[in-house]
Amino acid sequence: MLSLRGLLTSLLLQVFIGTAWADAELPQPQGPVLLKVSGSISQTNHGDEAHFDYAMLMAMGMHEIVTHTPWTEGLVRFEGPSGRNLLEAVDAHGSQLMVQALDGYVAEVPVSDFYQHDVILALKKNGERLRVRDRGPIIVVYPFDQKPELLTEQIRFRSVWQVASIHVWGMVVSVPTKNEKQH
Structure with a gap:
């Protein structure tokens, strides 16, 4: 059962998400920090990092x-938030992610x-936290089942469990639009 403070925090977070955290200040975690995001990000709530609780x-x-x-x-x-939503919440500006597990394992994952x-x-498996x-x-x-081509050793190594932190880095390469001249 959520406490009144937890319920209010949850409701406020949903409002922040609804208005996109990139346009508002990233709230402070109220519970234990599960994930730290650092690097090339514009939205932070703890120094130059973004900390997230459950x-x-x-x-x-x-x-x-x-x-x-x-x-x-x-x-x-x-079940869990999309990686895309996380990157948008921190206003990430990089092409690569260094995803680190609690045991120190690190995988390089392209933002793409x-x-x-x-x-x-994922925060839940079969309905359980x-x-x-x-x-x-x-x-x-x-x-994997929807895209069998992902069943490769490379993708398996990117499927980090016990994730503790994500560091965003690398240059963002922009792709010219149809209306921009090619030189």
Whole structure:
């Protein structure tokens, strides 16, 4: 059961999400910090980093991927915010992500993966909140069943579990629009 403070925080976060955090100040986490985002970001709430607790991540909107994975048995339903929503919330300006797990494992993930493949940051597995012993609190999940071409060793290594932090870096390469002259 949510406390009154937790309920109010959740409602306020949903309002912030509804108006896009990029246009408002990123709120402070009220609970334990699950995720730290750093690097080439414009929206912060803790020095030059953005810290997120469970309620903040949930308030970004839950997305679902039902899929088999190389590390689970059977069909699994994962739920969590989209990677795209996280990057937009922190106003990310990079082409690469360094995703680090609690145990120090680091994977380099192109920002484009979050957009092209609708990657989520799973907080729940089959309706249950992920715990550290269940590879939580956050797992980077790709839609393997919907896109079988993602079942590669490279993508498997990008599917980080026990995510603790994400560092945004790299140059953003803009693609000319049809109306811009090519030189």
